Amino acid sequence: xxxxxxxxxxxxxxxxxxxxxxxxxxxxxxxxxxxxxxxxxxxxxxxxxxxxxxxxxxxxxxxxxxxxxxxxxxxxxxxxxxxxxxxxxxxxxxxxxxxxxxxxxxxxxxxxxxxxxxxxxxxxxxxxxxxxxxxxxxxxxxxxxxxxxxxxxxxxxxxxxxxxxxxxxxxxxxxxxxxxxxxxxxxxxxxxxxxxxxxxxxxxxxxxxxxxxxxxxxxxxxxxxxxxxxxxxxxxx
Amino acid sequence: xxxxxxxxxxxxxxxxxxxxxxxxxxxxxxxxxxxxxxxxxxxxxxxxxxxxxxxxxxxxxxxxxxxxxxxxxxxxxxxxxxxxxxxxxxxxxxxxxxxxxxxxxxxxxxxxxxxxxxxxxxxxxxxxxxxxxxxxxxxxxxxxxxxxxxxxxxxxxxxxxxxxxxxxxxxxxxxxxxxxxxxxxxxxxxxxxxxxxxxxxxxxxxxxxxxxxxxxxxxxxxxxxxxxxxxxxxxxxxxxxxxxxxxxxxxxxxxxxxxxxxxxxxxxxxxx
Numbered sequence: 001x002x003x004x005x006x007x008x009x010x011x012x013x014x015x016x017x018x019x020x021x022x023x024x025x026x027x028x029x030x031x032x033x034x035x036x037x038x039x040x041x042x043x044x045x046x047x048x049x050x051x052x053x054x055x056x057x058x059x060x061x062x063x064x065x066x067x068x069x070x071x072x073x074x075x076x077x078x079x080x081x082x083x084x085x086x087x088x089x090x091x092x093x094x095x096x097x098x099x100x101x102x103x104x105x106x107x108x109x110x111x112x113x114x115x116x117x118x119x120x121x122x123x124x125x126x127x128x129x130x131x132x133x134x135x136x137x138x139x140x141x142x143x144x145x146x147x148x149x150x151x152x153x154x155x156x157x158x159x160x161x162x163x164x165x166x167x168x169x170x171x172x173x174x175x176x177x178x179x180x181x182x183x184x185x186x187x188x189x190x191x192x193x194x195x196x197x198x199x200x201x202x203x204x205x206x207x208x209x210x211x212x213x214x215x216x217x218x219x220x221x222x223x224x225x226x227x228x229x230x231x232x233x234x235x236x237x
Numbered sequence: 238x239x240x241x242x243x244x245x246x247x248x249x250x251x252x253x254x255x256x257x258x259x260x261x262x263x264x265x266x267x268x269x270x271x272x273x274x275x276x277x278x279x280x281x282x283x284x285x286x287x288x289x290x291x292x293x294x295x296x297x298x299x300x301x302x303x304x305x306x307x308x309x310x311x312x313x314x315x316x317x318x319x320x321x322x323x324x325x326x327x328x329x330x331x332x333x334x335x336x337x338x339x340x341x342x343x344x345x346x347x348x349x350x351x352x353x354x355x356x357x358x359x360x361x362x363x364x365x366x367x368x369x370x371x372x373x374x375x376x377x378x379x380x381x382x383x384x385x386x387x388x389x390x391x392x393x394x395x396x397x398x399x400x401x402x403x404x405x406x407x408x409x410x411x412x413x414x415x416x417x418x419x420x421x422x423x424x425x426x427x428x429x430x431x432x433x434x435x436x437x438x439x440x441x442x443x444x445x446x447x448x449x450x451x452x453x454x455x456x457x458x459x460x461x462x463x464x465x466x467x468x469x470x471x472x473x474x475x476x477x478x479x480x481x482x483x484x485x486x487x488x489x490x491x492x493x494x495x496x497x498x499x500x501x502x503x504x505x506x507x508x509x
Contacts, residue, residue, distance in 0.1 A: 052406055
């Protein structure tokens with residue numbers, strides 16, 4: 001059974017349909033990249049997958065042992081977070097909250113797990129640093145570590161490289177790829193950068209007034225939509 | 238100095254004020270960290286105005302002041318959160334609306350019933366004589382309740398303060414804990430406004446946490462420092478007001494201001 005199964009899903013805000021008739025399945029180990037113009041409904045779909053917004057019709061099924069609220073989520077940073085007085089470890093550990101149940105405090109296993117994620121993302125040395133004193137790229141990695149703490153199986157990344165310089169972006173993509181290949185985590189990433197997406201993803205979901213394409217990356221490159229968008233982008237640069 | 242301090246403690250009403258005040262400052266400073274970081278600083282201010290209206294009405298009806306004011310404030314806090322979420326009334330507008338609206342209701346009630354007199358002044362700027370024995374007992378129980386709830390839900394409050402969306406996506410009900418923060422704030426504000434006054438109580442929420450954020454780098458130390466600063470300033474303020482017969486609320490706030498500027502200066506020097 002697939003991790004996520006979207007059947008005839010539509011979303012609407014105050015009666016206005018944003019996106020309709022989404023049909024796709026995400027299997028374990030896939031690296032799905034959701035692309036599309038601004039306002040194509042990428043963020044809305046993410047909210048749907050995270051169960052923060054109910055579809056106006058159709059339904060999203062979670063399967064393969066994936067539990068609701070066990071999805072690692074990397075959101076876009078808010079202004080509040082940028083100068084938040086907290087240590088890196090406090091932030092990362094808060095990802096384990098869904099594992100805590102009714103206990104008021106974290107168990108040792110939670111702390112060890114959080115430490116392991118920091119090591120995996122090569123930021124173990126930042127553990128006791130203050131979050132607001134880190135660079136944008138470091139902050140983003142810390143938030144990724146928190147996402148890893150929250151969900152073992154599925155990671156949902158919302159524009160993970162926004163505001164990062166090219167070197168930092170490449171570093172971020174390398175880590176995400178490492179998570180996908182080495183740890184076998186399933187990844188759903190939203191991006192507006194089609195060219196980057198095509199490099200790293202295994203599958204592409206292209207949105208624009210509905211579902212324009214869903215399938216393997218290689219098929220996407222050969223498809224009409226893919227040719228058009230990739231071609232357009234490549235001529236731009 | 239010790240002699241003066243001991244002399245101060247020989248007045249039972251001052252001991253009451255100290256006990257309640259320290260507990261309330263503790264609650265206010267803990268909650269203040271979250272409120273300031275969530276950009277809800279003004280919530281204390283508008284709640285205290287609602288509390289003022291409720292107290293005025295309670296006196297007019299000869300009802301027990303705290304037992305009426307606390308539920309009214311709790312309801313106001315929930316309404317305030319709702320208003321912040323709805324897009325029609327933006328956050329600060331909702332706060333300002335509630336603030337001045339409640340003040341008008343309170344002043345109107347007082348002027349109809351007892352006329353504008355020194356009572357109003359006490360409401361506005363606080364008085365340590367305002368607490369009856371039963372008020373003191375209720376205040377102690379409630380503020381200990383606030384502290385216990387805060388400690389139990391500390392990790393969840395941190396998560397919701399840092400990132401509401403993430404917390405919601407991973408199963409921590411942001412709305413529930415926002416409500417909890419609002420509820421605890423409402424209780425704290427009502428308990429504290431008798432001593433601090435309607436116009437000054439919000440400083441108890443804002444100043445200590447802002448001071449702590451000048452020098453602390455971890456959320457946990459911010460919370461602890463905020464609590465310590467709050468208590469120090471409260472005791473210093475009350476002591477000063479006892480020695481020089483200055484208004485208590487204002488003395489405490491001025492102690493807070495001084496500490497804030499010292500720490501802000503300290504931060505500036507360190508950055509260089």
